[in-house]
Amino acid sequence: xxWVIHILNxxxxxxxxxxxxxxxxxxxxxxxxxxLTHGSFYLVGGYIGLSVMxxxxxxxxxxxxxxxxxxxxxxxxxxxxxRRFHLDELPQTLLTFGFLFIFSDLSxxxxxxxPLMLNVPRLFQGSVPMGYYSYPYYRLFLIAVGLLVALGxxxxxxxxxxxxxxxxxxxxxxxxxxxxxxxxxxxxxxxAVGAGLAAFAxxxxxxxxxxxxxxxxxxxIFAFVxxxxxxxxxxxxxLAGALLVGILDDFGKAFFPQFALFTVFVPMAVILVLRPTGxxxxx
Amino acid sequence: xxARLLAIAGAIAALLLLAALPAFMREYSVALATKMLxxxxxxxxxxxxxxxxxxxxxxxAAYFGVAAYTVALLVVRAGVSSGLAFPAxxxxxxxxxxxxxxxxxxxxxxxxxxxxFALAQVVWSVAFGWRTLTNGDDGxxxxxxxxxxxxxxxxxxxYYFTLxxxxxxxxxxxxxxxxxxGRALRGIRESESRMQALGFNVWRYQYVAFVLSxxxxxxxxxxxxxxxxxxxxxxxxxIQSAEALIMVILGGAxxxxxxAVGAGLIVFLxxxxxxxxxxxxxxxxxxxxLVTLFAPRGLSGLVNDLRRLRSAK
Numbered sequence: 001x002x003w004v005i006h007i008l009n010x011x012x013x014x015x016x017x018x019x020x021x022x023x024x025x026x027x028x029x030x031x032x033x034x035x036l037t038h039g040s041f042y043l044v045g046g047y048i049g050l051s052v053m054x055x056x057x058x059x060x061x062x063x064x065x066x067x068x069x070x071x072x073x074x075x076x077x078x079x080x081x082x083r084r085f086h087l088d089e090l091p092q093t094l095l096t097f098g099f100l101f102i103f104s105d106l107s108x109x110x111x112x113x114x115p116l117m118l119n120v121p122r123l124f125q126g127s128v129p130m131g132y133y134s135y136p137y138y139r140l141f142l143i144a145v146g147l148l149v150a151l152g153x154x155x156x157x158x159x160x161x162x163x164x165x166x167x168x169x170x171x172x173x174x175x176x177x178x179x180x181x182x183x184x185x186x187x188x189x190x191x192a193v194g195a196g197l198a199a200f201a202x203x204x205x206x207x208x209x210x211x212x213x214x215x216x217x218x219x220x221i222f223a224f225v226x227x228x229x230x231x232x233x234x235x236x237x238x239l240a241g242a243l244l245v246g247i248l249d250d251f252g253k254a255f256f257p258q259f260a261l262f263t264v265f266v267p268m269a270v271i272l273v274l275r276p277t278g279x280x281x282x283x
Numbered sequence: 284x285x286a287r288l289l290a291i292a293g294a295i296a297a298l299l300l301l302a303a304l305p306a307f308m309r310e311y312s313v314a315l316a317t318k319m320l321x322x323x324x325x326x327x328x329x330x331x332x333x334x335x336x337x338x339x340x341x342x343x344a345a346y347f348g349v350a351a352y353t354v355a356l357l358v359v360r361a362g363v364s365s366g367l368a369f370p371a372x373x374x375x376x377x378x379x380x381x382x383x384x385x386x387x388x389x390x391x392x393x394x395x396x397x398x399x400f401a402l403a404q405v406v407w408s409v410a411f412g413w414r415t416l417t418n419g420d421d422g423x424x425x426x427x428x429x430x431x432x433x434x435x436x437x438x439x440x441x442y443y444f445t446l447x448x449x450x451x452x453x454x455x456x457x458x459x460x461x462x463x464x465g466r467a468l469r470g471i472r473e474s475e476s477r478m479q480a481l482g483f484n485v486w487r488y489q490y491v492a493f494v495l496s497x498x499x500x501x502x503x504x505x506x507x508x509x510x511x512x513x514x515x516x517x518x519x520x521x522i523q524s525a526e527a528l529i530m531v532i533l534g535g536a537x538x539x540x541x542x543a544v545g546a547g548l549i550v551f552l553x554x555x556x557x558x559x560x561x562x563x564x565x566x567x568x569x570x571x572x573l574v575t576l577f578a579p580r581g582l583s584g585l586v587n588d589l590r591r592l593r594s595a596k
Contacts, residue, residue: 028393032393081572081575081576089339089392091579093532094529094532094571095572097525098568098572099568100568101564101568102565103568104568105565106565217522228398232397258413259409259412260412262408262409265408268401269386269405272390272397272401273386273389276390276398
């Protein structure tokens with residue numbers, strides 16, 4: 001039974017990672033930007049959600065406000081800053097790293113240095129009995145939400161007109177532009193969606209992982225690992241990578257506490273050596 | 284020819300100026316200048332790979348940290364004399380580079396960046412997790428400085444030692460980038476396929492550049508272990524790697540002087556701004572953004588632009 005619990009924990013964490021990695025991967029796939037500010041989108045989103053929940057008491061409102069605010073922030077960053085350095089890797093790195101620093105310090109200023117916990121929404125308080133153990137409803141809710149988002153993104157990418165444009169842009173942005181697709185708008189939109197997903201993850205993570213200074217760097221590194229394992233630009237890869245990393249991390253912490261992170265990074269290195277573009281990345 | 288003479292004269296003047304610094308600076312400033320020199324070397328070592336060979340590594344802290352940990356482990360755990368630990372540290376950095384290079388060189392661009400990042404994180408997780416050997420995140424204190432008949436415990440003495448090591452290393456780096464080998468590296472940076480067509484074994488050049496770059500990073504890492512008399516897993520962490528990358532980009536990739544100045548500037552700014560305000564991270568972030576907007580090719584790119592502007596008049 002402990003195994004089931006560990007796997008569930010790993011999957012729940014994996015779903016949060018998926019939300020982060022999906023955005024990171026979409027943004028890279030379309031614009032070739034390795035967005036280091038992604039960790040800030042997660043943390044600041046979580047903090048905004050926390051503040052909104054303290055004022056209104058509503059978890060749903062917290063989610064909506066955080067996602068909207070961060071999506072807007074992402075759109076602004078893409079349009080007015082990153083846009084100038086299209087396909088120019090080094091300035092992009094410096095820029096997104098600068099924003100990571102800025103938001104990290106601003107959020108320390110506004111929300112302080114102590115870890116803050118969001119309350120578990122009333123609907124999902126308590127836990128399900130499972131033999132000797134019990135399992136919190138909220139984590140099951142996380143797994144369900146992650147699956148729903150994965151399904152939604154898949155539907156968006158494969159079945160909607162915008163998704164078709166996205167796929168065209170990923171394949172060849174120049175040709176897509178020549179075919180009359182508004183690639184410029186698509187860039188901003190996808191960047192906003194990616195940022196919003198990260199904020200969504202931040203709020204959802206609030207009741208489980210808590211929010212604290214430095215969490216932005218930590219989740220960025222985990223999201224990095226996920227896209228490396230899964231392959232940049234692939235949603236399927238992000239999902240597979242996120243589940244693998246989530247489960248490995250939980251088992252590592254439970255069974256090899258000394259080498260907890262080793263259990264994540266070594267499999268990643270092995271996968272890269274065998275497949276440098278990740279499990280589902282294009283060669 | 285005159286340009287070359289000017290460069291040599293400039294280098295000698297800079298060296299004399301650096302050598303004179305301790306005479307008219309406070310001890311604190313001398314220590315800060317030492318740190319600036321160490322990171323200047325670290326940034327130049329990365330630039331050999333990024334600026335000259337065209338391979339952006341986000342894992343350079345691995346070689347820096349491996350060398351630092353080699354010094355600490357040999358001195359603290361094995362009781363080896365601190366001076367002897369220095370060549371061992373360089374060897375360890377070189378070997379780490381030689382093992383990681385074939386893995387990283389399977390990919391290019393963002394994937395190269397991510398593989399180097401991943402490999403460095405593996406090393407970090409060992410240093411962080413293997414508490415019985417490395418003390419984990421507590422790090423290892425009591426890394427004594429070497430004694431070559433004279434003590435380096437004095438701040439000025441250690442400054443001169445660092446200056447000498449960094450000067451020699453810089454001379455070697457200049458020799459490397461101006462040699463035919465260095466020219467070939469630049470050719471590879473511009474077009475791998477063309478160099479391949481010209482009969483160059485591109486992979487072998489990149490491999491050697493990678494190992495050399497790791498070794499020079501190792502020199503900086505060993506010096507830093509002496510400097511702090513301490514090593515900790517943050518030496519190996521991705522933030523350290525990212526900082527090196529930022530130093531190179533800020534100074535301007537593809538020159539040696541640019542990254543050295545960029546490194547010195549960042550070390551100085553971190554110290555200076557953090558003494559002025561607790562929000563130094565914010566200020567530093569704003570500086571990064573402004574530099575990107577107004578000097579996307581780094582400071583050396585900015586200088587070139589200004590020069591071109593002036594000669595166009």
